[in-house]
Amino acid sequence: MPGRLSWRVATVARAGWETPSARTLVLDVPDWPGHLPGQHVDLRLTAADGYSAQRSYSIASSWREGGPVELTVQRVADGEVSSYLTDVMEPGQRFELRGPIGGWFVWRNTPAPVLLVAGGSGLVPLMAIIRARGDVRGRQPFRLVYSVRTPRDALFGAELARRVRDDPGLDVYHAYTREAPEGRPGPPARLGVASLNTHGWPPDFAPDIFVCGPTGFVEAAADILVALGHDPKKIKTERFGGTA
Structure with missing residues:
Protein backbone atom coordinates (compact mmCIF):
# COMPACT_ATOMS: atom_id res chain seq x y z
CA MET A 1 0.00 0.00 0.00
CA GLY A 102 -9.98 3.36 -4.39
CA GLY A 103 -11.30 -0.04 -3.39
CA TRP A 104 -15.07 0.36 -3.43
CA PHE A 105 -16.06 1.51 -6.93
CA VAL A 106 -14.37 -1.49 -8.54
CA TRP A 107 -15.38 -4.62 -10.42
CA ARG A 108 -13.80 -7.88 -9.26
CA ASN A 109 -14.91 -10.35 -11.95
CA THR A 110 -17.85 -11.75 -10.02
CA PRO A 111 -20.47 -13.84 -11.88
CA ALA A 112 -23.36 -11.42 -11.26
CA PRO A 113 -24.94 -9.46 -14.13
CA VAL A 114 -23.63 -5.90 -14.37
CA LEU A 115 -25.42 -2.67 -15.23
CA LEU A 116 -23.21 0.30 -16.07
CA VAL A 117 -24.78 3.78 -16.21
CA ALA A 118 -22.57 6.61 -17.48
CA GLY A 119 -23.05 10.32 -18.00
CA GLY A 120 -20.57 12.02 -20.35
CA SER A 121 -16.95 11.35 -19.36
CA GLY A 122 -18.26 9.21 -16.51
CA LEU A 123 -17.88 6.41 -19.04
CA VAL A 124 -14.10 6.30 -18.45
CA PRO A 125 -13.94 4.04 -15.35
CA LEU A 126 -16.84 1.98 -16.70
CA MET A 127 -14.85 1.44 -19.90
CA ALA A 128 -12.07 -0.02 -17.76
CA ILE A 129 -14.63 -2.49 -16.40
CA ILE A 130 -15.82 -3.41 -19.91
CA ARG A 131 -12.23 -3.88 -21.07
CA ALA A 132 -11.40 -6.02 -18.04
CA ARG A 133 -14.37 -8.29 -18.79
CA GLY A 134 -13.11 -8.62 -22.35
CA ASP A 135 -9.59 -9.45 -21.19
CA VAL A 136 -10.77 -12.37 -19.05
CA ARG A 137 -13.34 -13.42 -21.67
CA GLY A 138 -16.08 -12.97 -19.11
CA ARG A 139 -19.57 -14.20 -19.85
CA GLN A 140 -21.42 -12.17 -17.24
CA PRO A 141 -24.35 -10.33 -18.84
CA PHE A 142 -23.28 -6.68 -19.16
CA ARG A 143 -25.39 -3.68 -20.11
CA LEU A 144 -24.14 -0.14 -20.55
CA VAL A 145 -26.59 2.77 -20.62
CA TYR A 146 -24.60 5.82 -21.77
CA SER A 147 -26.08 9.32 -21.59
CA VAL A 148 -24.26 11.77 -23.84
CA ARG A 149 -25.12 15.09 -25.46
CA THR A 150 -24.52 14.27 -29.14
CA PRO A 151 -22.95 11.49 -31.22
CA ARG A 152 -19.83 13.68 -31.57
CA ASP A 153 -19.39 13.68 -27.81
CA ALA A 154 -19.57 9.91 -27.36
CA LEU A 155 -16.35 8.35 -26.08
CA PHE A 156 -14.94 5.05 -27.36
CA GLY A 157 -17.59 4.76 -30.08
CA ALA A 158 -15.74 2.43 -32.45
CA GLU A 159 -14.43 0.22 -29.66
CA LEU A 160 -17.83 -0.15 -28.02
CA ALA A 161 -19.36 -1.13 -31.37
CA ARG A 162 -16.62 -3.73 -31.85
CA ARG A 163 -17.06 -5.11 -28.35
CA VAL A 164 -20.83 -5.42 -28.76
CA ARG A 165 -20.09 -7.47 -31.86
CA ASP A 166 -17.25 -9.57 -30.44
CA ASP A 167 -17.85 -9.81 -26.66
CA PRO A 168 -20.88 -12.06 -26.08
CA GLY A 169 -23.35 -10.76 -23.54
CA LEU A 170 -22.46 -7.06 -23.81
CA ASP A 171 -25.22 -4.61 -24.79
CA VAL A 172 -24.84 -0.84 -25.18
CA TYR A 173 -27.55 1.81 -25.34
CA HIS A 174 -26.85 5.49 -26.04
CA ALA A 175 -29.27 8.07 -24.61
CA TYR A 176 -28.70 11.36 -26.48
CA THR A 177 -29.74 14.49 -24.59
CA ARG A 178 -29.27 17.24 -27.21
CA GLU A 179 -28.85 15.75 -30.67
CA ALA A 180 -29.57 12.19 -31.80
CA PRO A 181 -28.23 10.44 -34.92
CA GLU A 182 -30.27 10.85 -38.06
CA GLY A 183 -33.01 8.26 -38.31
CA ARG A 184 -33.12 7.46 -34.61
CA PRO A 185 -36.74 7.36 -33.38
CA GLY A 186 -37.85 9.84 -30.75
CA PRO A 187 -36.43 13.22 -29.76
CA PRO A 188 -33.28 13.70 -27.64
CA ALA A 189 -34.06 13.51 -23.93
CA ARG A 190 -32.42 13.17 -20.56
CA LEU A 191 -31.98 9.70 -19.15
CA GLY A 192 -35.16 8.80 -17.32
CA VAL A 193 -37.29 6.05 -15.88
CA ALA A 194 -38.32 4.68 -19.27
CA SER A 195 -34.74 4.39 -20.56
CA LEU A 196 -33.37 2.67 -17.45
CA ASN A 197 -36.40 0.40 -17.18
CA THR A 198 -36.18 -0.63 -20.83
CA HIS A 199 -32.42 -0.87 -21.32
CA GLY A 200 -31.21 -1.80 -17.84
CA TRP A 201 -31.57 -5.11 -16.04
CA PRO A 202 -34.77 -5.86 -14.11
CA PRO A 203 -34.38 -5.80 -10.32
CA ASP A 204 -35.00 -9.54 -9.96
CA PHE A 205 -31.71 -10.13 -11.84
CA ALA A 206 -29.96 -8.53 -8.82
CA PRO A 207 -27.26 -6.91 -10.97
CA ASP A 208 -24.18 -5.17 -9.66
CA ILE A 209 -24.69 -1.53 -10.67
CA PHE A 210 -22.05 1.13 -11.30
CA VAL A 211 -23.11 4.73 -11.94
CA CYS A 212 -20.61 7.45 -12.84
CA GLY A 213 -20.95 11.03 -14.05
CA PRO A 214 -21.68 14.56 -12.83
CA THR A 215 -23.18 14.77 -9.36
CA GLY A 216 -26.71 15.66 -10.50
CA PHE A 217 -26.75 12.88 -13.08
CA VAL A 218 -25.52 10.27 -10.61
CA GLU A 219 -28.04 11.23 -7.95
CA ALA A 220 -30.94 11.21 -10.42
CA ALA A 221 -29.94 7.86 -11.94
CA ALA A 222 -29.47 6.22 -8.54
CA ASP A 223 -32.87 7.49 -7.36
CA ILE A 224 -34.53 6.09 -10.50
CA LEU A 225 -32.87 2.71 -10.05
CA VAL A 226 -34.03 2.51 -6.44
CA ALA A 227 -37.55 3.55 -7.47
CA LEU A 228 -37.53 0.76 -10.06
CA GLY A 229 -36.86 -1.74 -7.29
CA HIS A 230 -33.08 -2.20 -7.31
CA ASP A 231 -31.35 -2.85 -4.02
CA PRO A 232 -29.54 0.35 -2.94
CA LYS A 233 -26.73 -1.79 -1.53
CA LYS A 234 -26.00 -3.07 -5.05
CA ILE A 235 -25.61 0.44 -6.49
CA LYS A 236 -22.10 1.91 -6.45
CA THR A 237 -21.71 5.53 -7.46
CA GLU A 238 -18.81 7.77 -8.46
CA ARG A 239 -19.29 11.52 -8.89
CA PHE A 240 -17.04 14.14 -10.44
CA GLY A 241 -17.06 17.90 -10.47
CA GLY A 242 -15.25 20.91 -9.12
CA THR A 243 -11.84 22.01 -10.42
CA ALA A 244 -10.48 20.57 -13.65
Whole structure:
Protein backbone atom coordinates (compact mmCIF):
# COMPACT_ATOMS: atom_id res chain seq x y z
CA MET A 1 0.00 0.00 0.00
CA PRO A 2 2.73 2.60 0.78
CA GLY A 3 4.17 2.12 -2.71
CA ARG A 4 0.81 2.86 -4.28
CA LEU A 5 0.63 6.17 -2.45
CA SER A 6 4.09 7.24 -3.59
CA TRP A 7 4.53 9.54 -6.55
CA ARG A 8 5.90 7.94 -9.72
CA VAL A 9 7.10 9.66 -12.88
CA ALA A 10 4.84 8.78 -15.83
CA THR A 11 5.96 9.28 -19.41
CA VAL A 12 3.47 9.86 -22.21
CA ALA A 13 4.06 7.09 -24.75
CA ARG A 14 1.15 7.88 -27.08
CA ALA A 15 -1.76 10.27 -27.24
CA GLY A 16 -4.90 10.30 -29.36
CA TRP A 17 -8.22 12.08 -29.60
CA GLU A 18 -11.42 10.25 -28.63
CA THR A 19 -13.66 13.22 -29.45
CA PRO A 20 -12.92 16.87 -30.34
CA SER A 21 -12.61 17.60 -26.61
CA ALA A 22 -11.40 14.33 -25.06
CA ARG A 23 -7.95 12.82 -25.39
CA THR A 24 -6.44 9.53 -24.27
CA LEU A 25 -2.90 9.53 -22.86
CA VAL A 26 -1.11 6.18 -22.85
CA LEU A 27 1.49 6.24 -20.08
CA ASP A 28 4.59 4.26 -19.25
CA VAL A 29 4.74 4.08 -15.45
CA PRO A 30 7.74 2.30 -13.90
CA ASP A 31 6.85 -0.48 -11.48
CA TRP A 32 3.13 -0.03 -11.99
CA PRO A 33 1.50 -2.57 -9.62
CA GLY A 34 -1.63 -3.05 -11.70
CA HIS A 35 -5.08 -1.87 -10.69
CA LEU A 36 -8.70 -2.88 -10.40
CA PRO A 37 -11.13 -1.57 -13.03
CA GLY A 38 -12.86 1.46 -11.57
CA GLN A 39 -9.87 2.82 -9.65
CA HIS A 40 -8.33 6.24 -10.21
CA VAL A 41 -5.01 8.05 -9.84
CA ASP A 42 -3.83 11.40 -8.57
CA LEU A 43 -1.95 13.38 -11.20
CA ARG A 44 0.42 16.27 -10.45
CA LEU A 45 1.81 18.83 -12.88
CA THR A 46 4.70 21.03 -11.75
CA ALA A 47 5.84 24.14 -13.63
CA ALA A 48 9.42 25.36 -13.92
CA ASP A 49 8.74 28.04 -11.30
CA GLY A 50 7.62 25.38 -8.80
CA TYR A 51 3.87 25.97 -9.12
CA SER A 52 1.99 22.67 -9.06
CA ALA A 53 -1.57 21.54 -9.63
CA GLN A 54 -3.07 18.19 -8.68
CA ARG A 55 -6.20 16.44 -9.95
CA SER A 56 -7.73 12.96 -9.84
CA TYR A 57 -8.52 11.00 -13.01
CA SER A 58 -10.14 7.61 -13.54
CA ILE A 59 -8.09 4.91 -15.20
CA ALA A 60 -9.47 3.89 -18.60
CA SER A 61 -7.31 0.84 -19.18
CA SER A 62 -7.85 -2.68 -17.92
CA TRP A 63 -5.97 -4.20 -14.98
CA ARG A 64 -2.69 -5.26 -16.57
CA GLU A 65 0.23 -5.33 -14.15
CA GLY A 66 3.14 -3.25 -15.38
CA GLY A 67 0.96 -1.01 -17.54
CA PRO A 68 0.66 0.85 -19.74
CA VAL A 69 -1.81 3.05 -17.93
CA GLU A 70 -4.42 4.93 -19.97
CA LEU A 71 -6.15 8.13 -18.90
CA THR A 72 -8.93 9.64 -21.00
CA VAL A 73 -9.29 13.31 -20.16
CA GLN A 74 -12.25 15.50 -21.05
CA ARG A 75 -11.34 19.15 -21.57
CA VAL A 76 -13.32 21.40 -19.24
CA ALA A 77 -13.92 25.07 -20.02
CA ASP A 78 -11.30 27.09 -18.10
CA GLY A 79 -9.90 23.82 -16.76
CA GLU A 80 -6.30 24.43 -15.78
CA VAL A 81 -5.11 20.83 -15.81
CA SER A 82 -7.53 19.24 -18.28
CA SER A 83 -6.73 21.87 -20.93
CA TYR A 84 -3.01 21.25 -20.53
CA LEU A 85 -3.42 17.48 -20.78
CA THR A 86 -5.63 17.66 -23.87
CA ASP A 87 -4.08 20.57 -25.77
CA VAL A 88 -0.41 20.76 -24.71
CA MET A 89 0.85 17.40 -23.46
CA GLU A 90 2.78 15.41 -26.08
CA PRO A 91 4.55 12.02 -26.22
CA GLY A 92 7.81 12.08 -24.33
CA GLN A 93 6.63 14.56 -21.72
CA ARG A 94 6.41 13.55 -18.08
CA PHE A 95 4.36 14.24 -15.00
CA GLU A 96 3.81 12.64 -11.60
CA LEU A 97 1.27 9.96 -10.85
CA ARG A 98 0.11 8.36 -7.60
CA GLY A 99 -2.06 5.30 -7.29
CA PRO A 100 -4.02 3.23 -7.93
CA ILE A 101 -6.56 4.64 -5.48
CA GLY A 102 -9.98 3.36 -4.39
CA GLY A 103 -11.30 -0.04 -3.39
CA TRP A 104 -15.07 0.36 -3.43
CA PHE A 105 -16.06 1.51 -6.93
CA VAL A 106 -14.37 -1.49 -8.54
CA TRP A 107 -15.38 -4.62 -10.42
CA ARG A 108 -13.80 -7.88 -9.26
CA ASN A 109 -14.91 -10.35 -11.95
CA THR A 110 -17.85 -11.75 -10.02
CA PRO A 111 -20.47 -13.84 -11.88
CA ALA A 112 -23.36 -11.42 -11.26
CA PRO A 113 -24.94 -9.46 -14.13
CA VAL A 114 -23.63 -5.90 -14.37
CA LEU A 115 -25.42 -2.67 -15.23
CA LEU A 116 -23.21 0.30 -16.07
CA VAL A 117 -24.78 3.78 -16.21
CA ALA A 118 -22.57 6.61 -17.48
CA GLY A 119 -23.05 10.32 -18.00
CA GLY A 120 -20.57 12.02 -20.35
CA SER A 121 -16.95 11.35 -19.36
CA GLY A 122 -18.26 9.21 -16.51
CA LEU A 123 -17.88 6.41 -19.04
CA VAL A 124 -14.10 6.30 -18.45
CA PRO A 125 -13.94 4.04 -15.35
CA LEU A 126 -16.84 1.98 -16.70
CA MET A 127 -14.85 1.44 -19.90
CA ALA A 128 -12.07 -0.02 -17.76
CA ILE A 129 -14.63 -2.49 -16.40
CA ILE A 130 -15.82 -3.41 -19.91
CA ARG A 131 -12.23 -3.88 -21.07
CA ALA A 132 -11.40 -6.02 -18.04
CA ARG A 133 -14.37 -8.29 -18.79
CA GLY A 134 -13.11 -8.62 -22.35
CA ASP A 135 -9.59 -9.45 -21.19
CA VAL A 136 -10.77 -12.37 -19.05
CA ARG A 137 -13.34 -13.42 -21.67
CA GLY A 138 -16.08 -12.97 -19.11
CA ARG A 139 -19.57 -14.20 -19.85
CA GLN A 140 -21.42 -12.17 -17.24
CA PRO A 141 -24.35 -10.33 -18.84
CA PHE A 142 -23.28 -6.68 -19.16
CA ARG A 143 -25.39 -3.68 -20.11
CA LEU A 144 -24.14 -0.14 -20.55
CA VAL A 145 -26.59 2.77 -20.62
CA TYR A 146 -24.60 5.82 -21.77
CA SER A 147 -26.08 9.32 -21.59
CA VAL A 148 -24.26 11.77 -23.84
CA ARG A 149 -25.12 15.09 -25.46
CA THR A 150 -24.52 14.27 -29.14
CA PRO A 151 -22.95 11.49 -31.22
CA ARG A 152 -19.83 13.68 -31.57
CA ASP A 153 -19.39 13.68 -27.81
CA ALA A 154 -19.57 9.91 -27.36
CA LEU A 155 -16.35 8.35 -26.08
CA PHE A 156 -14.94 5.05 -27.36
CA GLY A 157 -17.59 4.76 -30.08
CA ALA A 158 -15.74 2.43 -32.45
CA GLU A 159 -14.43 0.22 -29.66
CA LEU A 160 -17.83 -0.15 -28.02
CA ALA A 161 -19.36 -1.13 -31.37
CA ARG A 162 -16.62 -3.73 -31.85
CA ARG A 163 -17.06 -5.11 -28.35
CA VAL A 164 -20.83 -5.42 -28.76
CA ARG A 165 -20.09 -7.47 -31.86
CA ASP A 166 -17.25 -9.57 -30.44
CA ASP A 167 -17.85 -9.81 -26.66
CA PRO A 168 -20.88 -12.06 -26.08
CA GLY A 169 -23.35 -10.76 -23.54
CA LEU A 170 -22.46 -7.06 -23.81
CA ASP A 171 -25.22 -4.61 -24.79
CA VAL A 172 -24.84 -0.84 -25.18
CA TYR A 173 -27.55 1.81 -25.34
CA HIS A 174 -26.85 5.49 -26.04
CA ALA A 175 -29.27 8.07 -24.61
CA TYR A 176 -28.70 11.36 -26.48
CA THR A 177 -29.74 14.49 -24.59
CA ARG A 178 -29.27 17.24 -27.21
CA GLU A 179 -28.85 15.75 -30.67
CA ALA A 180 -29.57 12.19 -31.80
CA PRO A 181 -28.23 10.44 -34.92
CA GLU A 182 -30.27 10.85 -38.06
CA GLY A 183 -33.01 8.26 -38.31
CA ARG A 184 -33.12 7.46 -34.61
CA PRO A 185 -36.74 7.36 -33.38
CA GLY A 186 -37.85 9.84 -30.75
CA PRO A 187 -36.43 13.22 -29.76
CA PRO A 188 -33.28 13.70 -27.64
CA ALA A 189 -34.06 13.51 -23.93
CA ARG A 190 -32.42 13.17 -20.56
CA LEU A 191 -31.98 9.70 -19.15
CA GLY A 192 -35.16 8.80 -17.32
CA VAL A 193 -37.29 6.05 -15.88
CA ALA A 194 -38.32 4.68 -19.27
CA SER A 195 -34.74 4.39 -20.56
CA LEU A 196 -33.37 2.67 -17.45
CA ASN A 197 -36.40 0.40 -17.18
CA THR A 198 -36.18 -0.63 -20.83
CA HIS A 199 -32.42 -0.87 -21.32
CA GLY A 200 -31.21 -1.80 -17.84
CA TRP A 201 -31.57 -5.11 -16.04
CA PRO A 202 -34.77 -5.86 -14.11
CA PRO A 203 -34.38 -5.80 -10.32
CA ASP A 204 -35.00 -9.54 -9.96
CA PHE A 205 -31.71 -10.13 -11.84
CA ALA A 206 -29.96 -8.53 -8.82
CA PRO A 207 -27.26 -6.91 -10.97
CA ASP A 208 -24.18 -5.17 -9.66
CA ILE A 209 -24.69 -1.53 -10.67
CA PHE A 210 -22.05 1.13 -11.30
CA VAL A 211 -23.11 4.73 -11.94
CA CYS A 212 -20.61 7.45 -12.84
CA GLY A 213 -20.95 11.03 -14.05
CA PRO A 214 -21.68 14.56 -12.83
CA THR A 215 -23.18 14.77 -9.36
CA GLY A 216 -26.71 15.66 -10.50
CA PHE A 217 -26.75 12.88 -13.08
CA VAL A 218 -25.52 10.27 -10.61
CA GLU A 219 -28.04 11.23 -7.95
CA ALA A 220 -30.94 11.21 -10.42
CA ALA A 221 -29.94 7.86 -11.94
CA ALA A 222 -29.47 6.22 -8.54
CA ASP A 223 -32.87 7.49 -7.36
CA ILE A 224 -34.53 6.09 -10.50
CA LEU A 225 -32.87 2.71 -10.05
CA VAL A 226 -34.03 2.51 -6.44
CA ALA A 227 -37.55 3.55 -7.47
CA LEU A 228 -37.53 0.76 -10.06
CA GLY A 229 -36.86 -1.74 -7.29
CA HIS A 230 -33.08 -2.20 -7.31
CA ASP A 231 -31.35 -2.85 -4.02
CA PRO A 232 -29.54 0.35 -2.94
CA LYS A 233 -26.73 -1.79 -1.53
CA LYS A 234 -26.00 -3.07 -5.05
CA ILE A 235 -25.61 0.44 -6.49
CA LYS A 236 -22.10 1.91 -6.45
CA THR A 237 -21.71 5.53 -7.46
CA GLU A 238 -18.81 7.77 -8.46
CA ARG A 239 -19.29 11.52 -8.89
CA PHE A 240 -17.04 14.14 -10.44
CA GLY A 241 -17.06 17.90 -10.47
CA GLY A 242 -15.25 20.91 -9.12
CA THR A 243 -11.84 22.01 -10.42
CA ALA A 244 -10.48 20.57 -13.65
